[in-house]
Amino acid sequence: GENVEQHPSTLSVQEGDSAVIKCTYSDSASNYFPWYKQELGKGPQLIIDIRSNVGEKKDQRIAVTLNKTAKHFSLHITETQPEDSAVYFCAATAQKLVFGQGTRLTINP
Amino acid sequence: DVKVTQSSRYLVKRTGEKVFLECVQDMDHENMFWYRQDPGLGLRLIYFSYDVKMKEKGDIPEGYSVSREKKERFSLILESASTNQTSMYLCASSSRQGLFQPQHFGDGTRLSIL
Numbered sequence: 001g002e003n004v005e006q007h008p009s010t011l012s013v014q015e016g017d018s019a020v021i022k023c024t025y026s027d028s029a030s031n032y033f034p035w036y037k038q039e040l041g042k043g044p045q046l047i048i049d050i051r052s053n054v055g056e057k058k059d060q061r062i063a064v065t066l067n068k069t070a071k072h073f074s075l076h077i078t079e080t081q082p083e084d085s086a087v088y089f090c091a092a093t094a095q096k097l098v099f100g101q102g103t104r105l106t107i108n109p
Numbered sequence: 110d111v112k113v114t115q116s117s118r119y120l121v122k123r124t125g126e127k128v129f130l131e132c133v134q135d136m137d138h139e140n141m142f143w144y145r146q147d148p149g150l151g152l153r154l155i156y157f158s159y160d161v162k163m164k165e166k167g168d169i170p171e172g173y174s175v176s177r178e179k180k181e182r183f184s185l186i187l188e189s190a191s192t193n194q195t196s197m198y199l200c201a202s203s204s205r206q207g208l209f210q211p212q213h214f215g216d217g218t219r220l221s222i223l
Contacts, residue, residue, distance in 0.1 A: 001168075009149070034211060043113070043199055043214030044152070089151060096167070097212065099144075099151040 002027040004092050006100025014108050019080055021103045023090035024072040030092040033066060033073050038087045038102075047088075048075070080107045112136070113215035115200050121221045128187040130218050132200030139205035141183035142212060143167075143175060146197040158183055159205065190222045 003026040013019045025033075031052035036044035050057045050064045050073065057064050061080075066073040073092075077084055085107045090100040116131035134141065140159055144152040144167075154167030156175040164175050172194060176184045183202075187194055197219050201212040 004151075006151070036214075041216065043201075043216045045214070046211040049211060096154060096157070099153075101149055101151045 002030055002092055002094060002096075002098040004090060004098050004100045006090050006103060008103060009101065010104045010106070012106045012108060013080055015080055015082060017080055019077045019084070019105055019107075021075045021088055021090070021105070022072060023074070023092070023100050024070075025092040025098075026071065027092070027094050028068075028071065029094040032093045033064070034091050034097075035064060035075050036089045036091065036099075038089065040086075044089055077105075082107050082109060113200055113202055113213050115198075115215040115218050117218050118216065119219050119221075121223060122187075122190050123223055124190060124192060126187075126190045126222075128190050128220070128222075130185040130187075130198055130200075130220070132183045132185070132215060133181050134183075134200075134202040134213070135181065136202065136204070136213070137180065138202035138213075139180070140203045140210075140212075141177065142201040142203075143173075143183065143185045144199045144201065145169070146199055146217070152199060155185065192222050194220065195222045196220060 006023045034049035037047045038044040061078045063076045088103045091097045113134045142157040143155040158177045174186045199217045200215045203210040203212045
């Protein structure tokens with residue numbers, strides 16, 4: 001079955017800097033890659049997703065890149081703000097969503 | 110906006126009790142899911158359902174069962190609760206339309222088994 005590895009487990013950046021979270025997956029049949037943000041006391045919320053026929057997708061300060069050959073995908077957050085502090089999860093699916101272990105992102109003012 | 114509501118935010122039960130976690134969604138979604146979330150392990154799929162009265166095992170179904178008698182409601186049952194089932198439980202739903210529909214999550218039930 002699918003296995004998703006996510007790094008780093010914790011990330012601390014200065015406000016205004018960029019943050020990058022990386023994930024690798026094992027199943028070459030996976031073709032949908034969502035990213036979720038979980039704030040304290042809340043459930044995960046979808047922030048961006050990418051399908052396997054696309055290499056990059058951007059939504060304002062958030063971008064995701066996908067390298068199908070290498071089986072890895074990354075989340076990029078630019079001009080970070082305090083409200084970006086949260087736990088971020090990547091996921092991959094061919095049949096069922098499989099989640100990474102999560103990254104706790106802290107934005108320091 | 111899709112709303113997924115989990116009946117309890119916090120729940121404390123004793124070992125051996127039968128525990129019911131309830132989840133309701135208001136968007137007429139066909140698919141519903143139960144996950145547990147543990148630090149360092151991410152979200153792991155327990156059970157899912159693609160239709161009323163239909164259920165499929167996820168990656169960690171042992172010790173759990175589910176019920177889907179109505180489209181909007183998906184219940185997770187711990188037949189005889191054990192301390193290793195202390196965790197955060199998350200319910201999610203998605204539309205069947207299209208291959209890659211995002212899952213919408215509730216805010217979770219933090220369950221403690223004493």
